[in-house]
Amino acid sequence: MKAMRVEAAGGPLQLRDVPVPAPRAGQVLVRVSACGVCRTDLHLLDGELQACRYPVTPGHEIVGTAVASGKRVGIPWLGWTCGACEYCRDGRENLCERAQFTGCQLDGGYAEYVLADERFCLPIPERYDDAEAAPLLCAGLIGFRCYRKVSDLKSIGLYGFGAAAHILAQLARAEGHTVLAFTKPNDLEGQRFARECGAHWAGGSSEAPPEPLDAAIIFAPVGSLVIDALKNTRKGGRVICGGIHMSDIPAFPYALLWGERRIESVANLTREDGARFMEAAARIPLRTSTRIYPLESANEALADLRAGRLSGAAVLQP
Numbered sequence: 001m002k003a004m005r006v007e008a009a010g011g012p013l014q015l016r017d018v019p020v021p022a023p024r025a026g027q028v029l030v031r032v033s034a035c036g037v038c039r040t041d042l043h044l045l046d047g048e049l050q051a052c053r054y055p056v057t058p059g060h061e062i063v064g065t066a067v068a069s070g071k072r073v074g075i076p077w078l079g080w081t082c083g084a085c086e087y088c089r090d091g092r093e094n095l096c097e098r099a100q101f102t103g104c105q106l107d108g109g110y111a112e113y114v115l116a117d118e119r120f121c122l123p124i125p126e127r128y129d130d131a132e133a134a135p136l137l138c139a140g141l142i143g144f145r146c147y148r149k150v151s152d153l154k155s156i157g158l159y160g161f162g163a164a165a166h167i168l169a170q171l172a173r174a175e176g177h178t179v180l181a182f183t184k185p186n187d188l189e190g191q192r193f194a195r196e197c198g199a200h201w202a203g204g205s206s207e208a209p210p211e212p213l214d215a216a217i218i219f220a221p222v223g224s225l226v227i228d229a230l231k232n233t234r235k236g237g238r239v240i241c242g243g244i245h246m247s248d249i250p251a252f253p254y255a256l257l258w259g260e261r262r263i264e265s266v267a268n269l270t271r272e273d274g275a276r277f278m279e280a281a282a283r284i285p286l287r288t289s290t291r292i293y294p295l296e297s298a299n300e301a302l303a304d305l306r307a308g309r310l311s312g313a314a315v316l317q318p
Helices: 039-045 128-137 139-148 163-176 190-194 225-230 270-285 295-307
Strands: 002-006 015-017 029-038 063-067 070-074 078-080 113-117 155-159 178-183 203-205 213-218 232-242 263-267 292-295 314-315
Touching: 002 163, 002 232, 002 295, 015 295, 029 070, 029 128, 029 190, 029 213, 029 295, 039 295, 063 128, 070 113, 070 128, 128 163, 128 213, 128 270, 128 292, 128 314, 139 163, 139 213, 155 163, 155 225, 163 190, 178 190, 190 203, 213 225, 225 232, 292 295, 295 314
Parallel strands: 155 178, 155 213, 178 203, 213 232, 232 263, 292 314
Antiparallel strands: 002 015, 029 063, 029 113, 029 314, 063 070
């Protein structure tokens, strides 16, 4: 089969012919029909995720067909947990010390076939075709885990309006929240796209919103945005950092945090997150904006993501 492989940190991806993997007990072999391209894949390519192995096949927003059963399945970032550590036992398997992640320690979906632990595969709502569904498997899921931490609050600011934010904006608005989107300064096209996706207001990250935020979710890997978000968040508000990697947060005066504001990170996801989000995606017609690339053009897709040339998500198709 064909696979786009990262041989060593620093990339680029290399097209390789590799054997189709054979499933072991508890595993399912999936023929890949679509795989979303995630910013995490850039961090892996750049060597910023220390736990990842090389060489590896990236990709963790996978939609495909189980060869043995013919069922359509989704394969997310969380690929395996030990089930025995304190985190797994108390419902926080996303923090499992021995966890293995798809496209990081486990070969992922930048390929024609992929193996997955059948316990960690997710059903895909019928309303989405394969390419539409692919971004739900990480952009949607990590956005949903962030959202669960602030869903009791009214106004939510989204910093970095890419693949995750364009899905979450739709969900949050459908459930009655006020959504405010923050893009790169002067990104008028990005702001137009944010309003199209349901944002009540959109502006640059250096701008003050028309009202203080109850919560802010940061998807862009830019540490200084934490300070911007704190400035715009009311007392008792929450700032959620949704990325797996972020540049250093600059020093800031304690007065910005005072007033029982809270900064919290989100790490990975749980199978419960996946089940609950897919239920929501079946109920709410979320529109995913995608640009399709052939598998062999994965480097081009990653370059477009890095340069900010995408509205929504890139999706590879073998």
